[in-house]
């Protein structure tokens with residue numbers, strides 16, 4: 001059976017993305033993008049007791065990257081930083097309902113930026129962290 005480029009969940013989240021916006025006074029800011037297509041994403045997170053208490057995203061991107069980033073914020077919210085860092089490509093792709101090979105980079109853009117931000121936060125020992133210009 002031919003795989004559709006846009007699953008229902010991608011179309012839904014692209015039209016009505018959840019957790020879109022910016023958190024003021026965020027503990028972690030992570031921004032990055034894919035210079036080839038120009039798509040980019042900017043996550044802001046509030047961390048408390050080692051967990052991602054809240055997370056939002058902004059950015060401009062294709063339907064697949066936007067939907068994946070939105071879904072990712074739902075997957076990461078409430079998780080410990082350690083746990084969120086371990087969200088795998090397969091988990092996210094599974095939640096998205098399958099992505100064709102040529103669009104993998106779109107689907108994983110946000111996850112890679114998020115992980116770099118969380119890694120930098122852990123390295124800082126839990127200090128306010130801003131990472132910008134991550135190239136994916």
Ligand code: FES
Nearest residue numbers: 037039062065106
């Ligand atoms: Fe750039 Fe999809 S075309 S992330």
